[in-house]
Amino acid sequence: MRLHALADLAALIQTSPGIDAASAAQAAVRQDSLTKPPGSLGRLEELAIFMAGWRATPRPVIKKAQALIFAGNHGVCAQGVNPYPQDVTQQMVLNFQRGGAAINQLCIASGADLRVVPIMLDTPTADFTTGPAMTSEEMLSAMNIGASAVDGNADVLILGEMGIGNSTVASALVAAFFGGAPPDWVGPGTGSDAAGIARKCAAVSKGLALHGGRPALETLSRFGGREQAAICGSILAARASRIPVILDGFICTAAASTLHVAHTGLLDHCLVGHVSAEPGHRRLLKELGKRPILELDMRLGEGSGAALALGILRAALHCHNGMATFAEAGIS
Secondary structure, three states: OOOOOOOHHHHHHHHOOOOOHHHHHHHHHHHHHEOOOOOOOOHHHHHHHHHHHHHOOOOOOOOOEEEEEEEOOOHHHHHOOOOOOOHHHHHHHHHHHHOOOHHHHHHHHHOOEEEEEEOOOOOOOOOOOOOOOOOHHHHHHHHHHHHHHOOOOOOEEEEEEEOOOHHHHHHHHHHHHHOOOHHHHOOOOOOOOHHHHHHHHHHHHHHHHHHOOOOHHHHHHHHOOHHHHHHHHHHHHHHHOOOOEEEOOHHHHHHHHHHHHHOOOOOOOEEEOEOOOOHHHHHHHHHHOOOOOEOOOOOOOOOHHHHHHHHHHHHHHHHHHHOOEHHHHOOO
16 A cells, blocks of 8 residues: 555545454354353453454454564654653664563563664654644655554554654644643653653644644644554555554554544544543543553553553453354253
8 A cells, every 4th residue: 555645545435345244153152152241241242343344354363462562763853742851762773672671571461573774863753833844745655654563464463653852742733633732641651750841832833723623634634654554555555455453542543543533433443542640631532532542550661551452452352253052061
């Protein structure tokens, strides 16, 4: 999948597959025949049926799980919105590549193949308080990087991000999409104090005055960043290949919300791994109509909550495929 212009999205929407209702219905019938009271496994049953519908088979399995972490830097950091320098983005990418981060351990534990994709870290996006963060061409390039990173043989895709300053970008995006005042969306991110949060709110206010009221993808290009655009591209590529997606926390979900605003239904193949402790995330999930799998007071980012949720998804499918039916067990 490759986008050459923003207009290509309309054609992609027309050709993107939907859920396979027949496979989902067969999976639901199987769930009701397993050796348990109907509905007694709760959300696990829903997840198994979800996977059946999107993988178009009543007995879905996860042979290959892919985790993609996109990294970018942001010009809005010039407004003092983060307590750490942008060099930390590159340093953390090296830590991912060496296996030293939380996401490395969680991918090992949950059985996911991790790939880290840094995007032009030496060239931050422009400061959205003074102009557009990206041109349309830069945004499309980042989206295509995200799309090309998706392994078409994967059975599920985990998405995450890394980028100093990107919680400010996420707050600006969702404020532009869903309204509300900046304090409704802005949180501490990597640990901003009250003064830092005030600077973040001021930056978001300036950005909204400059860029508000535009279509979804243009809004993404105006606020940035490249890793958010890459997340959108990977979601679209996954949809084209019927690969269910597990989104991570606030920043990842905020990026994905661009597609929801562009066309309701583009996130139907996406689960949300957890609800972040970042205050805007719960509000955003309500706007999207998404129910998180986990709630563990995490706010790390880098795909960590999504990787943990993969373990729950695997458990749901083990029960779905491995349990005996009442007939097989000889239970009348």
